[in-house]
Amino acid sequence: MDAVVQATDLHKDFGPIHAVDGLSLSVRGGEIYGLLGPNGSGKTTLIRLLIGLLKPTSGSVSLLSQAMPDKAILAKVGYMTQASALYEELTVRENVAFFAAMCGEASQARVDEAIALVDLQDRAGSLVRTLSGGMKQRASLACALVHQPRLLLLDEPTVGIDPQLRATFWAYFRRLADDGVTLIVSSHVMDEAERCDRLGFMRQGRMLAEGSAAELRAQAATATLEEAFLQFAEGSETGGR
Amino acid sequence: MNARRIVALARRVMRQVLRDRRIVALLVVVPMLVLTLGAILFRSEPAPIPLGIVNEDAGLTTPLTGKLVIGQLIVDELGSGDTFELIDVDAGETDGALRDGTVQAVLVLPESFSAEFQKNRQAILDLRLEGSNPSRSMMITARVTEAAMKAVAGLAAAEMGLPGAASAGGEVKLPVTVEATYLYAGPEFDTMDFIAPVYIAFLALFFVFLLACVAFLRERSQGTMERLLATPATRLEVVLGYMLGLGLFALMQVAIILFFTVWVLKIHYLGSLALLFLIVALLAIVGVSMGILASVFARTEFQVIQFIPLLIIPQALLSGLFWPVEEMPGYLQPLAYIMPLTYANRALRDVMLKGWGLAEIWPNLLILSGFAVLFIALGALLTRREVA
Numbered sequence: 001m002d003a004v005v006q007a008t009d010l011h012k013d014f015g016p017i018h019a020v021d022g023l024s025l026s027v028r029g030g031e032i033y034g035l036l037g038p039n040g041s042g043k044t045t046l047i048r049l050l051i052g053l054l055k056p057t058s059g060s061v062s063l064l065s066q067a068m069p070d071k072a073i074l075a076k077v078g079y080m081t082q083a084s085a086l087y088e089e090l091t092v093r094e095n096v097a098f099f100a101a102m103c104g105e106a107s108q109a110r111v112d113e114a115i116a117l118v119d120l121q122d123r124a125g126s127l128v129r130t131l132s133g134g135m136k137q138r139a140s141l142a143c144a145l146v147h148q149p150r151l152l153l154l155d156e157p158t159v160g161i162d163p164q165l166r167a168t169f170w171a172y173f174r175r176l177a178d179d180g181v182t183l184i185v186s187s188h189v190m191d192e193a194e195r196c197d198r199l200g201f202m203r204q205g206r207m208l209a210e211g212s213a214a215e216l217r218a219q220a221a222t223a224t225l226e227e228a229f230l231q232f233a234e235g236s237e238t239g240g241r
Numbered sequence: 242m243n244a245r246r247i248v249a250l251a252r253r254v255m256r257q258v259l260r261d262r263r264i265v266a267l268l269v270v271v272p273m274l275v276l277t278l279g280a281i282l283f284r285s286e287p288a289p290i291p292l293g294i295v296n297e298d299a300g301l302t303t304p305l306t307g308k309l310v311i312g313q314l315i316v317d318e319l320g321s322g323d324t325f326e327l328i329d330v331d332a333g334e335t336d337g338a339l340r341d342g343t344v345q346a347v348l349v350l351p352e353s354f355s356a357e358f359q360k361n362r363q364a365i366l367d368l369r370l371e372g373s374n375p376s377r378s379m380m381i382t383a384r385v386t387e388a389a390m391k392a393v394a395g396l397a398a399a400e401m402g403l404p405g406a407a408s409a410g411g412e413v414k415l416p417v418t419v420e421a422t423y424l425y426a427g428p429e430f431d432t433m434d435f436i437a438p439v440y441i442a443f444l445a446l447f448f449v450f451l452l453a454c455v456a457f458l459r460e461r462s463q464g465t466m467e468r469l470l471a472t473p474a475t476r477l478e479v480v481l482g483y484m485l486g487l488g489l490f491a492l493m494q495v496a497i498i499l500f501f502t503v504w505v506l507k508i509h510y511l512g513s514l515a516l517l518f519l520i521v522a523l524l525a526i527v528g529v530s531m532g533i534l535a536s537v538f539a540r541t542e543f544q545v546i547q548f549i550p551l552l553i554i555p556q557a558l559l560s561g562l563f564w565p566v567e568e569m570p571g572y573l574q575p576l577a578y579i580m581p582l583t584y585a586n587r588a589l590r591d592v593m594l595k596g597w598g599l600a601e602i603w604p605n606l607l608i609l610s611g612f613a614v615l616f617i618a619l620g621a622l623l624t625r626r627e628v629a
Contacts, residue, residue, distance in 0.1 A: 051471050071473045079471035085464030089260040101249035102472040
C-alpha cells in the first residue's frame with residue numbers, strides 16, 4: 001500500500017533560520033503518527049508544509065498519492081491548529097456546516113454526526129462565543145473531521161485542555177484510526193506519545209529517530225520516552241560536531 | 242473557481258454581520274443621523290448676527306429733500322432684513338463690545354458722515370470686525386456694503402428726481418438688477434443639495450470600508466483564514482465571497498441612504514434615481530475591496546483605525562467634497578485622481594445637479610470598476626503573503 005503522507009528531503013528556510021532542515025517522512029494508511037519535539041523544533045512548520053500552507057524551499061510532499069500543492073485533494077484532508085480558529089459570532093452547527101461546505105460536503109446529517117462525535121449535540125445551537133475553552137476545542141475538531149477526511153493533520157490539538165478531555169480526544173483519534181483514517185498529531189507532551197502507533201522525534205527541523213514507543217525506548221535503552229528523547233538529542237549533538 | 246463555495250462564504254459573512262447589531266446600526270442608523278444633521282445645519286436660517294452701531298451722523302440739509310441723514314438710511318437698511326441684529330454701542334466701547342462677544346462687528350458712522358458723502362460723492366464705511374472667522378468677516382463686509390449701496394442708490398434716485406425716492410417710503414430700486422438663468426440645477430437648489438451627493442458617497446465608502454477591513458482582519462487574527470486555506474477554497478474565492486456578502490450589505494445601506502436623502506430630507510436632484518443607485522453601489526463595492534486590501538496591512542483592529550486618517554480623510558479633503566478638484570493647486574490634482582471618491586463625486590454631481598445620464602458619466606463608472614478589480618486582485622494576491 002502507498003504511503004498516505006510522503007515527504008522527501010523537505011527544507012524550509014525563514015531567512016537564515018532552517019525551520020525544517022532536510023526532513024523525510026512516510027506515514028501509512030490508518031496509523032496515528034505522533035510528531036514529538038520541544039517548542040520551536042519545526043513541528044508546526046512541517047505540518048503547514050504538508051498541507052500546502054507553506055511552500056517548501058526545496059523537497060516535495062504528496063498527500064494521498066497526490067503531489068502537493070493541490071487544492072482539490074484538501075477536500076479529503078482535515079486540519080486543526082492549537083488555537084480553536086472558529087467564528088465566534090456563529091453557532092457550533094453553523095461553524096461545522098460552513099467548513100463542511102468549503103470541502104464540498106453539503107449533508108446536514110454529516111454535520112450532526114460530526115457534532116455528536118465530539119459530544120456537543122446539546123450545544124449545537126449555542127454561539128461559539130459562549131462556549132468554554134474545552135468545548136471550543138471539541139467544536140474545532142468537529143470542523144476538521146466533518147467532511148470525512150481520509151487524513152487528519154492535528155497541530156497540538158490537546159494543548160491547554162484538561163486531562164479528562166485529553167483522554168476523550170485520544171479516544172476519538174483511535175476510533176477514527178480504526179475506521180481507516182490516517183492521523184498526524186503533533187505534541188510536546190511525552191505521555192501522549194505512548195498512544196501513537198508510530199513516533200517521530202523532531203529537533204531543530206530534523207528527524208532524530210522514528211519508530212513505535214517501545215522500539216524507541218529499546219533503541220535508546222531507556223525506561224521512558226522522555227529519557228529516550230534526551231538520549232537521541234545528545235547523540236545528534238555529538239554526532240553533528 | 243467554485244460558485245457554491247463563494248455563496249457559502251458570502252452567506253456566512255452576512256450571517257456574522259447580522260449577528261452584530263452594532264454593525265447594523267453603524268451601517269444604517271449612523272448615516273441617516275449624519276445626513277439629518279447636515280441637512281439641519283446647511284438648511285436652517287442662520288441666527289441674526291449681532292452688529293454694533295455707532296451712529297453719530299449729524300446729517301445735512303439739501304434744497305430738494307430737506308434734512309437728510311445718510312447714516313440713518315444705512316442703519317435702517319441694515320435693520321430691515323434678518324441678517325443682522327442691531328445693537329447700539331458707545332463710540333468708546335467698540336473694542337470692548339467686540340472682545341466680550343456682544344457684537345461680531347461694529348459700524349461706526351462719524352458726525353461728518355453725510356457731509357463727507359456730499360463733498361466726496363463717496364461713502365467710506367468704518368467697519369470694525371471681530372475677525373477670527375474669515376468667512377464670517379467677509380460675509381458681514383459684503384452684507385454691510387450691499388445695504389449701504391441700496392441706501393445710497395435710493396438717495397441718488399431722489400437727487401435725480403426719479404420715482405422711488407428713499408424718503409417717500411416707496412420701494413428702493415438698485416440701479417442694476419441681475420436676471421439670472423441657470424444652465425444646470427436652479428435657484429431652488431441650496432447648499433445642502435450641492436453637498437448631499439458627495440456626502441452620500443463619502444458615507445457609503447467610509448462605513449463599508451471599515452466593516453470590510455475589520456471583518457477580513459478578524460478572519461486572519463482568529464485563525465480561520467489559515468483553516469480556510471487548508472480547504473479547497475482559494476484566496477480569490479474567499480475574497481469574492483466577502484465581496485458578495487458585504488456587497489449585499491453595502492447595497493442595502495446605499496438603498497436606505499438614498500431613500501432617506503431623497504424622500505425624507507427632500508434633497509433636490511435631477512437625473513435618474515436608478516443611476517444614482519448604480520454609482521453609489523459601485524463605490525460601495527470599491528469600499529469593500531479597499532477594506533479587504535487594507536486589512537492585509539493591519540495586524541490589529543487599532544491599526545485599522547489608523548487607516549482612517551491615512552486613506553479616508555485625504556479622500557474626503559481632495560475628492561471635491563469641499564473644493565472642486567479643478568480648482569486645487571496643480572500638484573495636488575494627481576492625488577485627487579488616484580482616489581475612487583473623486584470619480585464617484587463627479588458622477589453623482591453630474592447626475593444630481595446637471596441631470597446627466599449614463600452616456601455622459603460612464604467614464605467615471607469605468608474607472609470605479611477598475612479600482613474595484615485592482616483592489617480585489619491585489620487583495621487576493623497579498624493574502625498569500627500573510628498566510629505564508
